[in-house]
Amino acid sequence: MKITSMxxxxxxxxxxxxxxxxxxxxxxxxxxIAFAYVDPGSGSVIVTTILGLIAAVSYTFRKYLYKIKRMMxxxxxxxxxxxxx
Amino acid sequence: xxxxxxxxxxxxxxxxxxxxxxxxxAGGGKTRILRGLSQGALANYRLLSEEAFFQKAMDAGHIVQxxxxxxxxxxxxxxxMDGWAGVLEHEPIPxxxxxxxWTFSMLKDAALLQLRLIEESLKNGWTLKDATxxxxxxxxxxxxxxxxxxxxxxxxxxxxxxxxxxxxxxLMPLMLRAHLGIDDLxxxxxxxxxxxxxxxxxxxxxxSRFKKGVxxxxxxxxxxxxxxxxxxxxxxxxxxxxxxxxxxxMVLGLVQSLTRLVHKLSAKIRHTDWSQYDxxxxxxxxxxxxxxxxxxxxxSTVQREYVWDIGCNTGTFSRIAGEHCSRVISVDGDHDAxxxxxxxxxxxxxxxxxxxxxxxANLSPGQGWAGxxxxxxxQRKNPNLVLCLALIHHVRMxxxxxxxxxxxxxxxxxxxxxxxxxxxxxxxxxxxLTNKKEQYEDYNLEQFISEAEQFFTIVDREPLKGGxxxxxxxxxx
Numbered sequence: 001m002k003i004t005s006m007x008x009x010x011x012x013x014x015x016x017x018x019x020x021x022x023x024x025x026x027x028x029x030x031x032x033i034a035f036a037y038v039d040p041g042s043g044s045v046i047v048t049t050i051l052g053l054i055a056a057v058s059y060t061f062r063k064y065l066y067k068i069k070r071m072m073x074x075x076x077x078x079x080x081x082x083x084x085x
Numbered sequence: 086x087x088x089x090x091x092x093x094x095x096x097x098x099x100x101x102x103x104x105x106x107x108x109x110x111a112g113g114g115k116t117r118i119l120r121g122l123s124q125g126a127l128a129n130y131r132l133l134s135e136e137a138f139f140q141k142a143m144d145a146g147h148i149v150q151x152x153x154x155x156x157x158x159x160x161x162x163x164x165x166m167d168g169w170a171g172v173l174e175h176e177p178i179p180x181x182x183x184x185x186x187w188t189f190s191m192l193k194d195a196a197l198l199q200l201r202l203i204e205e206s207l208k209n210g211w212t213l214k215d216a217t218x219x220x221x222x223x224x225x226x227x228x229x230x231x232x233x234x235x236x237x238x239x240x241x242x243x244x245x246x247x248x249x250x251x252x253x254x255x256l257m258p259l260m261l262r263a264h265l266g267i268d269d270l271x272x273x274x275x276x277x278x279x280x281x282x283x284x285x286x287x288x289x290x291x292x293s294r295f296k297k298g299v300x301x302x303x304x305x306x307x308x309x310x311x312x313x314x315x316x317x318x319x320x321x322x323x324x325x326x327x328x329x330x331x332x333x334x335m336v337l338g339l340v341q342s343l344t345r346l347v348h349k350l351s352a353k354i355r356h357t358d359w360s361q362y363d364x365x366x367x368x369x370x371x372x373x374x375x376x377x378x379x380x381x382x383x384x385s386t387v388q389r390e391y392v393w394d395i396g397c398n399t400g401t402f403s404r405i406a407g408e409h410c411s412r413v414i415s416v417d418g419d420h421d422a423x424x425x426x427x428x429x430x431x432x433x434x435x436x437x438x439x440x441x442x443x444x445x446a447n448l449s450p451g452q453g454w455a456g457x458x459x460x461x462x463x464q465r466k467n468p469n470l471v472l473c474l475a476l477i478h479h480v481r482m483x484x485x486x487x488x489x490x491x492x493x494x495x496x497x498x499x500x501x502x503x504x505x506x507x508x509x510x511x512x513x514x515x516x517x518l519t520n521k522k523e524q525y526e527d528y529n530l531e532q533f534i535s536e537a538e539q540f541f542t543i544v545d546r547e548p549l550k551g552g553x554x555x556x557x558x559x560x561x562x
Contacts, residue, residue, distance in 0.1 A: 043309045044249035048339060051301055052244065052331050055338030 090119055090160050094457040095219075101126040102234040103169070107160050118177050119160055121169030126234050130173065133236050138205045146224070147198060149231045150176035175231065179412045179439070180391070180466055183459050184218040184254070185274035186441040186449060188424040189262050189352040192273075194431070195221045195228045196255035200344045202230055203245065207337055212239035216247030217254050217279075225412070225437045226430040244331045245339060252302050253279025256347070260303065261288060263350040264296040270420065270442060277453050282306040283314075298346045354421045372550050376505070377405060379547050380472065383503055383558045385409040389469035393500075395445055396476035400426040403438050406472060412437050414468070418444040445476070446484035467499050474505040475513075475554070481528050482517045488528065489536045496540035502559040506533050511553040530555060 090105035097103070105119045122130060130153070133139050142148045154161035154172045161172040184192060195218050203213050213235045220232035257280040258269040265288060272280055286307035289299050368376065380402050384392065389410040394403040397415035399422050407413045415438055417423050423442045430436040443449060449462040473495065480486045495502055507514055508530050518524060537543065541559035548555050 043313045044306065045244060046309050047306045048244040048248050049331060049335075051305070051342075052335030052339045054301075055342045056332060056334035057338075058342060059334045059338030 089163055090117075094455075095453065095459060097454070099234060103167075105160075105164055109160075116177055117160060118175040119154070119164055120173040120175065120234070121164040121167060122171045122173065122234065124170040127171035129237060130171075130233060132238070133211065133233070136209055136211070138209045139211075139236070142202065142205065142230075146227060147202070147230060148233070149178070149222075149229050151233055173233065178222040178229070178231065179224060180414050181460065182223055182439065182441060183449065184258075185270055186443055186462075187218075188420055188427050188440065188442055189259065190424055190427055190431075191223075191228070191440075192218065192255060193259055193347060193350060196251075196259065196347050197344065198228045198230060199251065199255065200340060200347065203247065204337065204340050204344065206236060207239060207245075207333070207340065210239055211236050212243065212245070213237075213247055216251035223439050225439055226427055226433075242330050242332075243336075245336050248339065249282075249306070250279060251343070252306065253281060253285075256298070256302055256343070257282070257285040259347065259350050260296075260298060261285070262352045264293060264299065265289070266352075268420070274449070274452075277459070281310070283310050297349060302343075302346075352424075354424055368550065375547070376474070376549055376556060377402070379545075379549075379556050379558075380405050380474075380503055383501075383545065384470060384472075391466065391468040392470045392472065393468040393498075394472040394474075396474060396479070397426065397440070397472075398422050400430070400438060400440065402472050402474055406470070407437050410437075410470070412439065414439050414441060416441045416443050416445065416462075418442065418446075446480060446486060463494075463498065470501045470503065471495065471498060472503050474503070474556075475507050477504065477533075478507040478511075478514050478517060478528070482514070482521070482525055488533055489539075492536055492540050496561055499561060501561070502541065503556065504537075504559060505549070505554055505556045506530060507554050508552070511550065 088107060090107040093104040093106055095104075101123045103121050105121060106116055107119065108114060108116045134153075139148070143150065151173050154174050156162065156165075158172070164172045184195070187195065198221060199213075199216055199218075203216070206212055214237050215232065215235045220230060220235060221228050222231050223229065253276075258273050261267040261269045261272070261280075267288065276284075282303055285303050289296075289303060294300055294304055384406045385408070390412065392403075392406040392410045392413045394400070394406060394413060394415045395417075397403050397417045398419070400415050403413045403415040403426070415423070415426060417426075417440075420442050423440045426438070426440040430438045430440065443462060449459070451457055451459065451461040451464065453459045477488065477491060480491050481488055495504075509515075509518075509528065514528075534543070537557070537559060540562060542562055543557055544560050545558040546555060
């Protein structure tokens with residue numbers, strides 16, 4: 001998979017955002033979330049909701065970033081850049 | 086021998102379908118792989134098979150070739166008598182393997198295939214209800230997705246239900262090796278349903294928690310699960326937790342961020358005893374050529390279906406055999422040597438070599454439910470020829486397995502054998518014996534020949550390295 005330098009920068013910010021957010025959520029706010037009885041697997045509803053929210057920020061940011069990039073430089077979209085080898 | 090289709094012993098977890106196998110003399114003795122589907126699963130499959138993304142993935146070989154059988158098919162009728170609404174036929178997988186036999190890059194490529202399919206599915210209004218590497222098999226060095234009933238229509242707001250399973254079965258083993266250098270294969274073999282986040286979290290202490298993806302996909306889920314377990318221990322019944330309300334951006338964003346993470350995970354190939362075999366073997370060029378010529382002579386006499394190369398190192402002899410057979414299963418206990426072989430073979434579009442990591446003195450056992458859910462390595466499909474080159478001294482002196490037991494096991498495979506015996510004078514045996522109290526006096530050429538002749542006929546033999554080694558072509562008695 002080829003990733004452009006812009007893509008790399010975006011994924012670094014993505015990573016940083018993810019780490020900071022998860023750290024804050026799990027260390028500060030997590031104890032306040034009231035959990036009922038759920039099996040370990042259904043804990044993933046909570047996990048995917050929180051990680052999904054953070055990922056959605058990155059997803060939306062990337063979407064607009066590539067749109068702008070395409071408008072300005074006529075570059076290919078992310079899907080076209082990633083050959084998914 | 087004609088028979089009724091039989092349920093595959095590993096196919097029982099999903100009530101929506103069941104895999105059957107049948108071998109018919111009329112089909113040239115080939116085994117048919119059939120799948121009985123419930124009414125709902127059949128309706129889903131009919132819709133799915135019309136989707137362009139699905140057809141494209143099947144045409145590209147990412148999904149196993151599949152067709153719906155009509156009511157006129159005798160085997161389909163037999164399966165429908167069990168109550169299934171319809172039957173699919175899959176192209177048979179040459180040799181079934183399990184994730185605990187794959188190298189790091191094989192698991193990584195399987196993970197990327199799984200992620201690519203879930204991403205394409207979500208973009209087209211579908212989802213995958215599972216995310217397990219057991220749904221992926223290999224045709225040569227290429228991963229193929231086999232569980233078509235995993236595809237289901239995606240309801241708006243539904244989360245990615247396979248997220249936890251993906252992390253436990255793909256991501257955690259990959260991160261253990263990439264971030265900590267841990268040999269994750271024994272863990273993969275034991276945790277048949279994947280490594281739970283709470284267990285994986287114990288490996289990551291201190292600063293290693295800040296390595297890529299650890300905090301978000303291991304520590305955080307482990308904290309959540311631990312908190313839930315703590316609360317529920319003495320609690321009354323569960324409160325229902327809604328799983329709806331996740332936007333497309335949330336679900337796709339999570340899948341894409343995992344794809345970026347998996348792409349970045351890498352594990353270095355170390356210089357092990359075998360990973361550099363092409364450069365470090367103990368042969369002079371002429372002797373090595375003589376060994377190659379002997380293998381070529383007997384591997385090329387007839388076009389065989391399956392060749393096993395056990396103790397394959399980086400696959401020099403697998404490639405020779407591969408030119409003259411349909412499939413080569415190349416096995417070695419050295420992860421990095423097999424990884425090297427996989428990385429080379431995956432670049433060859435015509436490769437028919439499937440590399441596997443396995444300690445040959447501790448083959449993959451039958452395991453899972455009733456010990457039959459996952460088959461033992463030597464119970465899956467017998468080879469037509471086994472290459473067993475310069476392995477026997479390790480089996481005898483490193484694993485302490487008497488030659489006669491090893492030969493008896495080889496005989497149980499009902500296969501022809503090319504075996505290289507490494508004699509006591511060979512410098513590699515001398516090295517093995519240098520610091521050993523036990524000197525394995527029973528290990529010598531004369532005794533080997535007399536033991537081999539109990540099980541095999543020696544068809545051809547040739548001394549190598551000035552008599553320090555001898556190579557044999559054996560046929561079962």
